[in-house]
Amino acid sequence: ETFKFAFQGDVTSLDPYSLNETFTLGFQGNIYEGLVSFDENLQLIPALAESWENPEPNKWIFHLRKGVKFHDGADFNADDVIFSWKRALSKGSDLRGRAGTISEMTKIDDYTVEAITPTPSPVLMLDLTQLYMMDKEWSEKNGTTEATSASDTNSNNYASMHTNGTGPFVLAERQPDVKTHLVRFDGYWKDIKSNVTSVEFTPIKQAATRVAALVSGELDLVFPVPVQDWRRLEESEGVKPLNGPEARTIFLGMDQFRDELRYSNVKGKNPFKDIRVRKAFAHAINLVAIQKKVMRGASTPAGQLIAPQINGFNAEFNTPYAYDPAQSKALLAEAGYPEGFEVGMDCPNDRYVNDEKICQAVASMLAKVGVKINLNAQPKSKYFAKVLATNDFDTSFYLLGWTPGSIDAHNVFVNLLHSQDTEAQLGMFNLGNYTNARIDELVTMVGGETDQAKRQALIDEGFKIAKDEVGYLPLHQQPLSWGVRDGVTVAQRADNVLDLRNVVMP
Amino acid sequence: MANQDSATATNAIYRFFDGDLWYSFSRSPIVVLSALMTLLIILSATFAPWIAPHNPFDLAAIDIMDSNLPPAWNEFEGDIRFLLGTDDQGRDILSTIMYGARISLLVGFASVAFSVVLGVGLGLVSGYVGGRTDAFIMRIADVQLSFPAILIALLIDGVARGIFPRELHDELAVYVLIFAIGISGWVQYARTVRGAAMVEKNKEYVQAARVIGIRPVTILVRHILPNVTGPVLVIGTIHLALAIITEATLSFLGVGVPPTTPSLGTLIRIGNDYLFSGEWWITIFPGLALILLVLSVNLLGDWLRDALNPKLR
Amino acid sequence: MTLLEVKDLRIEFPSRRGTMVAVDKVSLTVNPGEVLGVVGESGAGKSTIGNAVVGLLEPPGRMANGEVYLEGKRIDNLPEHEMRKLRGRRIGMIFQDPLTSLDPLQTIEKQLVETIDLHLQLGEAGSKKRAIDMLRQVGIPDPEMRVKQYPHQFSGGMRQRVVIALALCAEPDVIIADEPTTALDVSIQAQILELIKKLCVEKNVGMLIITHDMGVIADVTDRVAVMYRGNMVEEGPTAKILGNPDHPYTQSLISAVPRPDKRLDRFPLVEYIEEAHEPKKELDIATHWLGQARDFGDAHKGPLIKIENLQMRFLSKNSIFPSRRVYLDAVKDVSLEIQPGEIFGLVGESGSGKSTIARLISGLYHPAGGQISFAGTDLVGIKSEKQMDHFRRQMQMIFQDPFSSLNPRMRVLDIVAEPIRFHGLASSKQEGNRIVRDLLDHVGLGEAAALKYPHEFSGGQRQRISIARALATRPRFLICDEPTSALDVSIQAQILNLLKDLQAELGLTMLFISHDLPVIRQMCDRVGVMRHGQLCEVGETEQIFNDPKHDYTKHLLELMPKFSNVAVA
Amino acid sequence: MFSFIIKRLLQSMLVMLTVAFVAFSLFNYVGDPISNMVGQDTTFAERDALRDRLGLNDPFVVQFGRFVSKAATGDFGISYHHKQSVSGLIAERMPATLELSLVSAFLSLILGIPLGVYTALHRDSLGSKLVMTLSLIGVSLPTFLIGILMILLFGVIWQILPTFGRGEVVTLGWWNTGLLTTSGLKAIIMPAITLALFQMTLIMRLVRAEMLEVLRTDFIKFAKARGLPTRIIHFRHALKNTLVPVITITGLQIGSIIAFAIITESVFQWPGMGLLFIQAISEVDIPIMAAYLVMIALFFVVINLTVDILYFFVDPRLRVDRESTGR
Numbered sequence A: 001e002t003f004k005f006a007f008q009g010d011v012t013s014l015d016p017y018s019l020n021e022t023f024t025l026g027f028q029g030n031i032y033e034g035l036v037s038f039d040e041n042l043q044l045i046p047a048l049a050e051s052w053e054n055p056e057p058n059k060w061i062f063h064l065r066k067g068v069k070f071h072d073g074a075d076f077n078a079d080d081v082i083f084s085w086k087r088a089l090s091k092g093s094d095l096r097g098r099a100g101t102i103s104e105m106t107k108i109d110d111y112t113v114e115a116i117t118p119t120p121s122p123v124l125m126l127d128l129t130q131l132y133m134m135d136k137e138w139s140e141k142n143g144t145t146e147a148t149s150a151s152d153t154n155s156n157n158y159a160s161m162h163t164n165g166t167g168p169f170v171l172a173e174r175q176p177d178v179k180t181h182l183v184r185f186d187g188y189w190k191d192i193k194s195n196v197t198s199v200e201f202t203p204i205k206q207a208a209t210r211v212a213a214l215v216s217g218e219l220d221l222v223f224p225v226p227v228q229d230w231r232r233l234e235e236s237e238g239v240k241p242l243n244g245p246e247a248r249t250i251f252l253g254m255d256q257f258r259d260e261l262r263y264s265n266v267k268g269k270n271p272f273k274d275i276r277v278r279k280a281f282a283h284a285i286n287l288v289a290i291q292k293k294v295m296r297g298a299s300t301p302a303g304q305l306i307a308p309q310i311n312g313f314n315a316e317f318n319t320p321y322a323y324d325p326a327q328s329k330a331l332l333a334e335a336g337y338p339e340g341f342e343v344g345m346d347c348p349n350d351r352y353v354n355d356e357k358i359c360q361a362v363a364s365m366l367a368k369v370g371v372k373i374n375l376n377a378q379p380k381s382k383y384f385a386k387v388l389a390t391n392d393f394d395t396s397f398y399l400l401g402w403t404p405g406s407i408d409a410h411n412v413f414v415n416l417l418h419s420q421d422t423e424a425q426l427g428m429f430n431l432g433n434y435t436n437a438r439i440d441e442l443v444t445m446v447g448g449e450t451d452q453a454k455r456q457a458l459i460d461e462g463f464k465i466a467k468d469e470v471g472y473l474p475l476h477q478q479p480l481s482w483g484v485r486d487g488v489t490v491a492q493r494a495d496n497v498l499d500l501r502n503v504v505m506p
Numbered sequence B: 001m002a003n004q005d006s007a008t009a010t011n012a013i014y015r016f017f018d019g020d021l022w023y024s025f026s027r028s029p030i031v032v033l034s035a036l037m038t039l040l041i042i043l044s045a046t047f048a049p050w051i052a053p054h055n056p057f058d059l060a061a062i063d064i065m066d067s068n069l070p071p072a073w074n075e076f077e078g079d080i081r082f083l084l085g086t087d088d089q090g091r092d093i094l095s096t097i098m099y100g101a102r103i104s105l106l107v108g109f110a111s112v113a114f115s116v117v118l119g120v121g122l123g124l125v126s127g128y129v130g131g132r133t134d135a136f137i138m139r140i141a142d143v144q145l146s147f148p149a150i151l152i153a154l155l156i157d158g159v160a161r162g163i164f165p166r167e168l169h170d171e172l173a174v175y176v177l178i179f180a181i182g183i184s185g186w187v188q189y190a191r192t193v194r195g196a197a198m199v200e201k202n203k204e205y206v207q208a209a210r211v212i213g214i215r216p217v218t219i220l221v222r223h224i225l226p227n228v229t230g231p232v233l234v235i236g237t238i239h240l241a242l243a244i245i246t247e248a249t250l251s252f253l254g255v256g257v258p259p260t261t262p263s264l265g266t267l268i269r270i271g272n273d274y275l276f277s278g279e280w281w282i283t284i285f286p287g288l289a290l291i292l293l294v295l296s297v298n299l300l301g302d303w304l305r306d307a308l309n310p311k312l313r
Numbered sequence C: 001m002t003l004l005e006v007k008d009l010r011i012e013f014p015s016r017r018g019t020m021v022a023v024d025k026v027s028l029t030v031n032p033g034e035v036l037g038v039v040g041e042s043g044a045g046k047s048t049i050g051n052a053v054v055g056l057l058e059p060p061g062r063m064a065n066g067e068v069y070l071e072g073k074r075i076d077n078l079p080e081h082e083m084r085k086l087r088g089r090r091i092g093m094i095f096q097d098p099l100t101s102l103d104p105l106q107t108i109e110k111q112l113v114e115t116i117d118l119h120l121q122l123g124e125a126g127s128k129k130r131a132i133d134m135l136r137q138v139g140i141p142d143p144e145m146r147v148k149q150y151p152h153q154f155s156g157g158m159r160q161r162v163v164i165a166l167a168l169c170a171e172p173d174v175i176i177a178d179e180p181t182t183a184l185d186v187s188i189q190a191q192i193l194e195l196i197k198k199l200c201v202e203k204n205v206g207m208l209i210i211t212h213d214m215g216v217i218a219d220v221t222d223r224v225a226v227m228y229r230g231n232m233v234e235e236g237p238t239a240k241i242l243g244n245p246d247h248p249y250t251q252s253l254i255s256a257v258p259r260p261d262k263r264l265d266r267f268p269l270v271e272y273i274e275e276a277h278e279p280k281k282e283l284d285i286a287t288h289w290l291g292q293a294r295d296f297g298d299a300h301k302g303p304l305i306k307i308e309n310l311q312m313r314f315l316s317k318n319s320i321f322p323s324r325r326v327y328l329d330a331v332k333d334v335s336l337e338i339q340p341g342e343i344f345g346l347v348g349e350s351g352s353g354k355s356t357i358a359r360l361i362s363g364l365y366h367p368a369g370g371q372i373s374f375a376g377t378d379l380v381g382i383k384s385e386k387q388m389d390h391f392r393r394q395m396q397m398i399f400q401d402p403f404s405s406l407n408p409r410m411r412v413l414d415i416v417a418e419p420i421r422f423h424g425l426a427s428s429k430q431e432g433n434r435i436v437r438d439l440l441d442h443v444g445l446g447e448a449a450a451l452k453y454p455h456e457f458s459g460g461q462r463q464r465i466s467i468a469r470a471l472a473t474r475p476r477f478l479i480c481d482e483p484t485s486a487l488d489v490s491i492q493a494q495i496l497n498l499l500k501d502l503q504a505e506l507g508l509t510m511l512f513i514s515h516d517l518p519v520i521r522q523m524c525d526r527v528g529v530m531r532h533g534q535l536c537e538v539g540e541t542e543q544i545f546n547d548p549k550h551d552y553t554k555h556l557l558e559l560m561p562k563f564s565n566v567a568v569a
Numbered sequence D: 001m002f003s004f005i006i007k008r009l010l011q012s013m014l015v016m017l018t019v020a021f022v023a024f025s026l027f028n029y030v031g032d033p034i035s036n037m038v039g040q041d042t043t044f045a046e047r048d049a050l051r052d053r054l055g056l057n058d059p060f061v062v063q064f065g066r067f068v069s070k071a072a073t074g075d076f077g078i079s080y081h082h083k084q085s086v087s088g089l090i091a092e093r094m095p096a097t098l099e100l101s102l103v104s105a106f107l108s109l110i111l112g113i114p115l116g117v118y119t120a121l122h123r124d125s126l127g128s129k130l131v132m133t134l135s136l137i138g139v140s141l142p143t144f145l146i147g148i149l150m151i152l153l154f155g156v157i158w159q160i161l162p163t164f165g166r167g168e169v170v171t172l173g174w175w176n177t178g179l180l181t182t183s184g185l186k187a188i189i190m191p192a193i194t195l196a197l198f199q200m201t202l203i204m205r206l207v208r209a210e211m212l213e214v215l216r217t218d219f220i221k222f223a224k225a226r227g228l229p230t231r232i233i234h235f236r237h238a239l240k241n242t243l244v245p246v247i248t249i250t251g252l253q254i255g256s257i258i259a260f261a262i263i264t265e266s267v268f269q270w271p272g273m274g275l276l277f278i279q280a281i282s283e284v285d286i287p288i289m290a291a292y293l294v295m296i297a298l299f300f301v302v303i304n305l306t307v308d309i310l311y312f313f314v315d316p317r318l319r320v321d322r323e324s325t326g327r
């Protein structure tokens, strides 16, 4: 059975360490495998490691699966694990963060390895799901012992165009941005339910073209599908939309550290430093209207920065701020802005589902309480260039989306809630530098706590503070939006990864 | 003195209406119709704040709950307040077309005018003077051609942002657009006019002018220019549509007008997202407005080209 | 049976300001083997008749009345595709403006071959052979080489001959020739006329020839029709019309023909003036605008124009290697001087380089060698436009081709006013326009001409616009390249007298290029004779005419059509 | 002619240097490549280290010098995004784009010129008015809209043409072509028409405008008087005299479709250079953009040189004969 699918972009590279990005790693996951992996419900399952133990907080022992073969027929063993870990730490690798959770790795025997972490790490296993195993001999033979990188000037890195994994599919042909063709690997170690023998993947950038290709019957699955096209898919013969909440939360952030906003008509002070202004903003935004109209009912309004799928989620904090324009106006007047004020807003227009439309809706809602938004919507490359640290966090009010790569709340604490700390590289995506000393403390504590109950309490405390202080304005979890042909069963994972092991053709 | 001035003014008006141009204009119903159409579009754009039923650029006045309503005549969801329906933000399509046309017309006409002036000027000089000047101008044209409007716009926008203070950015946006679209279009005119000027300059009437001692600049403007207007008008009128659409593309790239004040082109682009989902009115109505505008401007251009040529009248 | 018959023709040019009747109540017949001459006032409608016969009236012109028959068959109402079969094959047409009648982008050969092959089906090779043959017959030297060239590489007279070759190459039964020899020197003219006569006699071809040259009329025509203001005033055998005309217009026309045998002070003017028309006011140069402010800021003594060893060559075959390029030497080593107040005549073979010399002096071409000095200043060395301007104002040129030297998109008013405005010769715009109207009037166009565009005029009328424009700078030195070739003798006389007056009163200096030897004799103080790019003889006019030294000069004078003989007889 | 070409080629070196230079100054404004090259979790220290390794922190002159000296040896570096050699990528994409643009250029010429002649000859006929009006509708709608509408109609509703891609591709040496397979031919129809629409209208209108003028000239009248058939008059004499502007514009248009058929290529997911380029812009893939722009400059230089040479072929009056030109 041939399964044809399309995504909006291409796999950046086939080298499993060259880019830490959801789609790229997700696709590579069909060719390569890590020591552990996720099942269709994002539950951790053993993969190349049959089992593991954690004898000391800092020490892990992995028992590798025996009899696993690489696509070229070579055996998988402990040397490959250590080699892969080292390769993931090499200069061009973008997975150094994940690989770096382990500080030392030693071979105990051919099928046992020991890993040491610098601190106790509750998220180690999650990090390992997408740290794929490569064959040492193959890599050495082909001169690709370091991760492919653009700064690598000598020539193409072999691994970016060729693969040799242990996964259920083998690369047959690849034309970047045009087509990638996979075929089933006969020697795969595990029985999977998929009956797919051949896979054709095409990147299609334009949403309309993608949807058209599905409706016309040329493809079996496409994603993402614009939310407004769901109805069309429902009405069309032979295809249907497939949707569910994604683990990504969309939120607004405010500059809370500058003494004067860069883009505002308020001079000499920063209105966002006043909690009443932040509250006023929170009450002015009608999340239900955004959900209903902009997202066509496909999103879930959110009250905090992590989604239910994320480790550490607590439904208690997920109730959105109430929509109450009257109160919002009152709060603004109280804060000294009875006539409102002007502020510039930065927004990407090709990064998240309907991102620009959300920003426009927010602007219009804020206008109703007197706040005039000057919207600056740009493609992601320009947007990120502007708002990230490289350009001195050049924004006053912005929209951002976040999926913790490790599916754990700690990631959010480190990146979004900790105050900006360039030295320690903490809070680097806390673009508005929302600061609370207690949260800063909590970040370290959450990172080191292995007792799940205690850890949850710490996490809850942090989110409560952030919510009470209105550090951020969460909007919603955006939907996963796929379109499939009738009869094709797939598992739609909340991290938006298409695992071909779960695809069954009619 | 003033008296005399007004006398010459009325004289000029009289002469215009008595002139050949007006005569050939008033005799062609199609041309009159397209002139009226163009005028209607320009006027309704200019006076949009006074005659449009809503103000779609006022964020406080639009309501997301009104979004995606079909035209008023739709029996199920049509809303009498919104004659042609609403877009995805709840803006009234009719009003947005009128308001958006302000931006589109300004950008379209100004940028085409800009590239025509620049291109025709350089093309004339290049074709007439020849030699090194020609080589120099044409090599600049080669450089220019290598950059698509998109990149040029990004560059100019970046430079403008670097030079001008932050407060001015929004006001400058439109001018940046005009400049960017204009500057990326001049080569077409320059090369066309250059070709024509190279042929024209060898004709005897040009030599006659040279013998009189007329300055090259005057020869270019008074003698050669009128004889090369044909292709310029053709390209110019067609480029109007292109400029309006390019503006939409550029706005998407974050240079140009913000999404809260959509232009005609942007409205079409927005509506494009909703073609599959059935909200056709967001695209079709602004599309029709654009077609009408382009059609009438081109018909006017055709007429003007013929009318300017005494032999074709 | 008559070959061609035109009955009661009326042609109108409707415009929004009223309908202009170009031709009215004209009837003509041409019999096989017969040559019918049409003479008359410039703008009388002669060309229009020719155009109407072949069905190619310029829009918006239309035939309001009348019929045209070819061998008894009516042709004016034939559909276009039927008409097309007649053109070229049955009726050959030579238009008045040879310089623009050729497709600039095709070689002469292509244009000849396609016509010959179409009508005579001679095949590729046969057509080529005939093409070369035709060119030789019309007197183009070195036709094998020339046939590969493009029209712009030909001189005015040569292009005219190509057009003649094109009209004759398919052996038509009727030929309509509109001023076919205006740009030809007498020897070529004689050759062409000989060819025409031969066709008439041997092939029984009928011919309608429109011309201003009474010598040509006397030489070749059997019958003559005289036109005046759109009407035919008189028709009859040539000898009768020339010798003993009935109509007063014809009488005055004949008397205005310049005499080749003796030099007069002024050209005799036509006395016949239609009653409706106001009498021409004589121009008093001393008080007229043309006579004012003639101060050129130098008190130069000696020759105004001094040319030394002038050379000019054109690339006729290009090649990467300079050594393999072939050049055509248009002007070889010419030296001459023109004194202030002198009219210097330049005559000679067509294609001998006369126009090229004119263009070199006026700065349109850059010489390959030699020197040109104007009032003692070397013009070749001048690099800056500004400096050149100073001389340009003093120097004017009337171009050989009246059709292409006027900007088709400008009104006559603007064309003539341009030099006045540019050089600031009038104090206000109104005054400028008044001067223009006055000038137009003096060249016989009438003030109404000012608002029209060039294409609305007849050949002669356009030439007069050119003349008015040249005069409008109040030049000190005037280059006239065939200034009156398209004018009827009465207008010619009027204009030449004006030029003579300007010379006499103001010392206007002129270089006067013409093929019309009688005119040269009347106008010029000294004459140069050119051939093959060289000046073969220079001398006082009377001396050249009475006692030519060079063989070529003698040859030219011999061939001069002798109209006066007939007239006197 | 030979020396003319040599001279032009020398000039084009300068052109390409300038393009490279301008391109380099531009890259500061198109965005930051780093955020596209790394995952969201990458720390700032690492981002900065990467920027350093790529040489993006070097002064402008150093970056430019490095680029030029490498480019001179044909090395345009490695794409940030694809992590492959840039020259290889461009070479891979070239056939798709060239095929698409040549087919659409061909279409627009084959339709545009006869229609232009037709509308000029029958200036007032209903047919030509219809053609003139319809063609304008084609240019007043944005390409993306036309593309989507075609996809909707032919791909989704009637399902007779593929909605995306190039279909089956055959490799001939280093060239891969879609023109030899049925699916490839079917796939090229919609994108080619979309692209050709604008060009066709432009060419048609230009031809018409010029024809109208030429048809009133004396030499056409004389050609008629010689009894030449209408076809020869219109196509050999009149049309040829309209060609100078038409060649100019056609040349420029072909150049720009080769270079920037961005929108059509992305609507139809046509795997050509336009797609590569638009992606490079959004990913801030500087090596691709730089190499690409320089290559486009080369394209235009060549096209414009060809156009100038064609001028000389079409119009003998423009041939270089310096000897006879005036001041």
Ligand SMILES: Nc1ncnc2c1ncn2[C@@H]1O[C@H](COP(=O)(O)OP(=O)(O)OP(=O)(O)O)[C@@H](O)[C@H]1O
Pocket (backbone or CB within 6 Å): C013, C020, C022, C041, C042, C043, C044, C045, C046, C047, C048, C049, C058, C059, C060, C061, C096, C455, C456, C457, C458, C459, C460, C461, C486, C488
């Ligand atoms: N296209 C036109 N539009 C308006 N009037 C025209 C047009 N062509 C010619 N005429 C007018 O018709 C009259 C006759 O012109 P025609 O060319 O027949 O004169 P002609 O006798 O050949 O004169 P010439 O000897 O000067 O060539 C002129 O007065 C001229 O102004």
Ligand SMILES: Nc1ncnc2c1ncn2[C@@H]1O[C@H](COP(=O)(O)OP(=O)(O)OP(=O)(O)O)[C@@H](O)[C@H]1O
Pocket (backbone or CB within 6 Å): C152, C153, C154, C155, C156, C157, C158, C183, C184, C185, C314, C315, C328, C329, C330, C349, C350, C351, C352, C353, C354, C355, C356, C357, C400, D324
């Ligand atoms: N632009 C040109 N390119 C090439 N050859 C040219 C060019 N102009 C003129 N010639 C050639 O130069 C020679 C002289 O031409 P010129 O026009 O001076 O002759 P002319 O004496 O004025 O003849 P006519 O009395 O026939 O007008 C001719 O042989 C002509 O073919």
Ligand SMILES: [Mg+2]
Pocket (backbone or CB within 6 Å): C046, C047, C048, C096, C178, C458, C459, C460
């Ligand atoms: Mg005439």
Ligand SMILES: [Mg+2]
Pocket (backbone or CB within 6 Å): C155, C156, C157, C354, C355, C356, C400, C481
């Ligand atoms: Mg001459």
